[in-house]
Amino acid sequence: MSSSLGSEHRFAQFKLVLLGESAVGKSSIVQRFVKDSFSDFRESTIGAAFLTQTVDLDANTTVKFEIWDTAGQERYRSLASIYYRNAQAALVVYDITQESSLDKAKYWIKELQKQARGGIIIALVGNKTDLEQERKVSSEEAESFAKGLGLLYFEVSAKSGTGVRECFKQIALKMPIEDSLRKRRERKSRTVDLNKRPSTNEQQCAC
Amino acid sequence: MDENYDVIVLGTGLTECILSGLLSIDGKKVLHIDRQEYYGGESASLNLTQLYSKFKPSRPYQGQFGKDRDWLVDLIPKFLMSNGELTNILVHTDVTRYMEFKQVSGSFVYRDGRIAKVPASTVEAISSPLMNFFEKRRMRNFLQFVVDYTEDDITTHHSFNLDKDTMEEIYTHYGLQKGTCDFIGHAMALHPNDDYLTQPARDTYDRIMLYLTSVARYGKSPYIYPLYGLGELPQGFARLSAIYGGTFMLDTPIEEYLWDDDGKFAGVKTKEGTAKAPICIADPTYFPDKVTATGQKVIRAMCILDHPIPGTGDADSTQIIIPQNQVGRKNDIYIAVISSSHNICSKGYYVAIISTIIETDKPHLELEPAFKVIGPTKDVLMGIAQIYDPNEDGSKDHVYLSKSYDPSSHFETTTDDVKDLYRRVTGHDLVLKQRKTAEEEAELAGLD
Numbered sequence: 143m144s145s146s147l148g149s150e151h152r153f154a155q156f157k158l159v160l161l162g163e164s165a166v167g168k169s170s171i172v173q174r175f176v177k178d179s180f181s182d183f184r185e186s187t188i189g190a191a192f193l194t195q196t197v198d199l200d201a202n203t204t205v206k207f208e209i210w211d212t213a214g215q216e217r218y219r220s221l222a223s224i225y226y227r228n229a230q231a232a233l234v235v236y237d238i239t240q241e242s243s244l245d246k247a248k249y250w251i252k253e254l255q256k257q258a259r260g261g262i263i264i265a266l267v268g269n270k271t272d273l274e275q276e277r278k279v280s281s282e283e284a285e286s287f288a289k290g291l292g293l294l295y296f297e298v299s300a301k302s303g304t305g306v307r308e309c310f311k312q313i314a315l316k317m318p319i320e321d322s323l324r325k326r327r328e329r330k331s332r333t334v335d336l337n338k339r340p341s342t343n344e345q346q347c348a349c
Numbered sequence: 350m351d352e353n354y355d356v357i358v359l360g361t362g363l364t365e366c367i368l369s370g371l372l373s374i375d376g377k378k379v380l381h382i383d384r385q386e387y388y389g390g391e392s393a394s395l396n397l398t399q400l401y402s403k404f405k406p407s408r409p410y411q412g413q414f415g416k417d418r419d420w421l422v423d424l425i426p427k428f429l430m431s432n433g434e435l436t437n438i439l440v441h442t443d444v445t446r447y448m449e450f451k452q453v454s455g456s457f458v459y460r461d462g463r464i465a466k467v468p469a470s471t472v473e474a475i476s477s478p479l480m481n482f483f484e485k486r487r488m489r490n491f492l493q494f495v496v497d498y499t500e501d502d503i504t505t506h507h508s509f510n511l512d513k514d515t516m517e518e519i520y521t522h523y524g525l526q527k528g529t530c531d532f533i534g535h536a537m538a539l540h541p542n543d544d545y546l547t548q549p550a551r552d553t554y555d556r557i558m559l560y561l562t563s564v565a566r567y568g569k570s571p572y573i574y575p576l577y578g579l580g581e582l583p584q585g586f587a588r589l590s591a592i593y594g595g596t597f598m599l600d601t602p603i604e605e606y607l608w609d610d611d612g613k614f615a616g617v618k619t620k621e622g623t624a625k626a627p628i629c630i631a632d633p634t635y636f637p638d639k640v641t642a643t644g645q646k647v648i649r650a651m652c653i654l655d656h657p658i659p660g661t662g663d664a665d666s667t668q669i670i671i672p673q674n675q676v677g678r679k680n681d682i683y684i685a686v687i688s689s690s691h692n693i694c695s696k697g698y699y700v701a702i703i704s705t706i707i708e709t710d711k712p713h714l715e716l717e718p719a720f721k722v723i724g725p726t727k728d729v730l731m732g733i734a735q736i737y738d739p740n741e742d743g744s745k746d747h748v749y750l751s752k753s754y755d756p757s758s759h760f761e762t763t764t765d766d767v768k769d770l771y772r773r774v775t776g777h778d779l780v781l782k783q784r785k786t787a788e789e790e791a792e793l794a795g796l797d
Contacts, residue, residue, distance in 0.1 A: 193787065213591035218621070220597035222388045222584035224447055227577060332690075333449045333576070334431075334567050336440050 154322045155206040157228055158313070161254065162235035163246035164217050167269040170300035171235060172209055175310055180301050197314040205314040207231070216250075226257040230322075231265070231313050236284070238268040238297065239276040244284060251291065263316045265294035267309060272299040353625045354380040354596075356774070357617060359603065360632035362390035363579075363760075364751040366586035367767050368630055370442060371779065373593035380624050381590060382617070386600040388587055390632055391734075391754055394421035394580030394693070400651070404730040414653060414727065415695030421578035422651055422693065424732075425754045426685035426702035427763075428453055428572035428668055432563040434764035435582075436573070441781040444585040451691055453572035454664040458536035459671040460528055464660050464722060467536045467670075469564040469571070484526055491523040491533075495557050511551040519550050527674070533557070535672035539758055541681050541706070542673055559761070572668055572759070576692045592790075603635065614747040628774060629748045633737040636750060640737040647704055647734050647756045648712040650719075653727045654699040658686055660722075665690035668758060669722060676718045680706040683758045684719050698727075704756050707733065742773055749774050 160168040174180055176195045196206045210229070215221045234250050236243040247266060254264055266288040268279065281297060288295035294312060298305035355377040358369045366388075369381050387393055395403065397420045401410040410417060429435050429450070439445050457464045460479055468474040474488055499505045509519060520530045534540050538556035545553050563571030575581045591597055598621060605618040607625070616625035633640040657663045669684040676682070682705040689696045703719040713731065720726070736753045743749035752766050771779040 213588065214594070215588070215591045215597050217596065218598040218601070220599040222587060224577075224581055224584040224588065227581075329449075333451050334573060336431075336436055336445050336450055336573075 150202055152203045152319055152323065153206065154204075154317065154319045155208060155326070156230040156317050156322065157210065158207045158231040158233065159210045159225060159229040159258075160212060160233050160235065161216065161221075161247075161250035162233075163237075163240075163243045164214075166235045166237040166240070166243050167300050168233070168235045169211055171233065171267070171269060171298060171306060172211060174300045174303055174306045176209070178303070180303075182301075195310070197311055199311075199314055203319065205317055205319070207310065207314070221253075223257060226254065229258050229262055230317060231263045232258065233265050233267050233309075233313075234293075235267045235269055236279065237270050238279045238284075239270055239273050241278045244279050244287075248287070251293070261318075263294065263313055264291075265296060265309065265313055267295075268297040269300055271297050271304060272301045352380075354378045355626060356380070356628045356630060357382065357624060357626040358630045359383070359617075359635040360390045360751075361385075361388045361583050361587060361599070362632050362751070362754075363392040363583045363586070364763055364767055364770070365390070365630060365632055366583040366590065367438060367764075368770055368774070369595055370444070370586040370589035370593070371767075371771060372774070373590040373595045374442070374784070375775070379590060379595040380598070380626065381587065381595055382598045382601050382603070382619065384600070384602040388599065389424075389580045389583045390634070392423075392425050392579060392583055394423050394578030396420045397422070400730060404651070404732050414698060419689075419695045420693065421580060422700055423579045423685075423702065424649075425579070426649065426683070426704055427579065427754075427757070428574055428685065428759055430559055430563045430571055430759050430761065431566040431573045432559060432571075433759060433761055434768075435760040438764065438767075438781060439585075441783055442586070442589055443784040444582075444589050446787075447585045447588055448581050449576045450573045451576060451666075452567045453570045453574050453666045453668060453687075455661055455667045456536065456570040456572065457661060457667055457669045458532045459669065459675050459718070459722065460532065461675075464658075464669055467532060469561070479532060480526075480529060484529055487524050488529060491519075491525060492561075494519075494523070495554060496561065498554065509550070511554050512549050514550055515547050516550045516553045517546040520546075531672040531674050535681055536670045537561075539670075541757060542679055570668070574666060574687060574691055578687075578691070578693045608746075612746055627747060630751070630770065630774065631748065632751050633739070633753055636748060639741065639746075639748060639750060640739050643736045643738050645736045645756075646707045646712075647736060648707050648716065649732050649734065650703040650713075650716055651730045651732075652701040652703065652720075652723060653694075653729075654701055654723060654725070655697060655727055656724060657688070657699060658684075658701065658722065659724050661686075669719075670758070671718055671722070678705075678715070679708055680756075682716065682719050683756070684723060685758070686723075701726075706756055744773070 162168050176193050193209045196204050198204050232254050234247045236247040268284055285295045296305055296309040298309055356372055356379050358365050358381040361383040369379050373379050396417045397410040398417050400422050456467045458467050465479045468477040474485055497505045537560045538553045560571050601619045603617050607616040609615045614629045661667050665688045667686045671682040673679055673681050684701055684703050686701045687693050688699040694700055701723045703716050738752055739750035749770050755762050768779050
């Protein structure tokens with residue numbers, strides 16, 4: 143992280159949601175991004191469906207992603223509206239070796255456009271480029287679809303790590319940093335923190 | 350999807366979702382199904398298209414109050430007590446990670462034809478228009494007794510026995526007037542009627558303490574409310590359940606229930622196939638033949654306003670209680686007011702939900718005093734709901750049913766039902782443990 147802790151350092155946080163068919167490697171991409179590791183035999187996501195990771199854009203700007211994984215709620219298309227609420231970025235993942243996973247990705251993009259706030263940055267991400275010889279979805283097809291809808295487009299391999307950091311960095315560059323800093327300040331002042339225990343003094347009644 | 354589970358939960362109301370989350374944390378394999386395509390069941394918050402199609406099917410929403418998606422109107426109006434049990438469960442399970450809460454600005458009570466703030470401190474009591482000078486002193490003495498009362502110190506008991514002496518006797522001892530007793534019993538202890546007067550004082554004492562400690566937490570009122578409406582609560586607990594392995598299927602009606610030879614629950618058939626489990630938790634709508642209407646019916650009027658409630662100092666959110674005595678009724682009338690400051694409607698609008706237990710055959714007329722309090726409305730949608738109780742405790746057929754959401758103004762009875770169901774399903778009491786941090790969970794999931 144940058145050594146500059148001066149008042150000019152900008153630190154902005156954004157919610158990023160993952161979407162895509164089961165087993166396309168959503169959690170693996172996050173695991174590569176957050177922990178720079180990979181496991182071949184991941185169970186369906188249990189636990190840890192809420193991770194954070196930062197991206198330094200320059201010496202004075204850090205973007206922190208609060209990453210929401212579907213936690214299996216995508217299997218029967220049972221994601222709650224709370225999942226999309228205030229998401230500023232979305233990674234819609236498909237598997238380049240599974241034709242049908244791109245159709246599912248298209249479904250999730252439609253869902254996002256319906257449920258998420260306007261201005262959300264959506265990236266279509268083809269995973270498993272390490273399996274190039276089994277490729278069923280051409281880069282051209284997916285990219286032209288993404289460009290047609292004004293989405294970002296990346297191909298990555300969670301297994302080898304190729305493209306993963308770059309994908310998050312490009313999304314970070316698109317985040318409305320000033321806007322977010324201002325809104326966060328406003329919001330902090332009007333919500334209550336339930337986890338903050340009152341001091342013993344306050345706990346006594348005010349009568 | 351033919352699979353085996355430990356528990357099948359039917360309906361995604363708040364009670365069911367809390368249990369789903371708690372049981373998943375316990376390591377149970379949970380399948381959670383709802384016949385509707387949205388989360389929340391009876392405790393959902395609906396947008397205006399959904400709301401009008403439910404309560405005014407002949408008149409669909411036309412966009413007259415702004416963007417449909419800005420609106421989230423609660424089907425069951427309630428607030429959280431900031432020191433109550435639901436808050437406690439939210440904090441222990443860290444569902445607070447997925448939601449944000451805001452204080453409710455004020456708590457008001459109706460007396461002699463107008464509303465006044467419920468005094469929550471000595472300072473407020475002294476300036477309150479609810480009491481004259483002498484009554485204020487009596488009120489202060491009474492509150493001092495409540496606050497000083499310590500179980501182990503008999504000198505603080507003032508010769509009262511809370512488990513024997515009635516609340517009426519305590520009021521009489523402190524010489525409190527009827528109107529003062531009304532706001533203590535109804536606006537602070539939140540009793541819906543006057544039955545408590547002749548019962549032992551313990552329950553009322555606990556309720557007053559809950560009110561006072563809740564006010565003490567954030568200051569303005571004892572209540573908090575989630576941004577984007579109460580429908581966020583079941584969704585937050587559903588997410589907790591999913592993160593601990595729970596499987597969710599919305600938009601999935603039950604085609605058939607399966608039973609074993611002893612008549613015990615064995616599973617369900619849906620469009621996705623057969624799912625088996627030895628235990629079922631469900632809301633009353635899934636087993637209409639296993640519940641009985643209590644006879645109580647609740648009327649709820651959802652009112653769309655373009656102004657704050659007169660006399661509340663333009664509060665963006667309030668609870669207003671009309672004690673039954675004040676308007677010649679047997680049950681209190683509650684008004685919950687929320688606005689765009691809690692992100693539940695378009696800017697400039699307010700939603701006031703009036704509710705009470707029906708006493709006559711002209712229920713809409715019973716709400717008249719409340720309509721006078723809230724002032725002109727842009728539109729009103731009304732619904733009447735039956736309250737159901739399960740017939741049995743679930744030990745025979747392993748179907749454990751929740752109760753309908755009652756007309757009380759907060760969630761304390763809901764969490765009582767959650768704890769009671771948890772105990773019947775698992776055989777032991779619910780002991781809340783602090784949930785692991787995001788880092789610890791990452792490690793458990795093999796992500797370190």
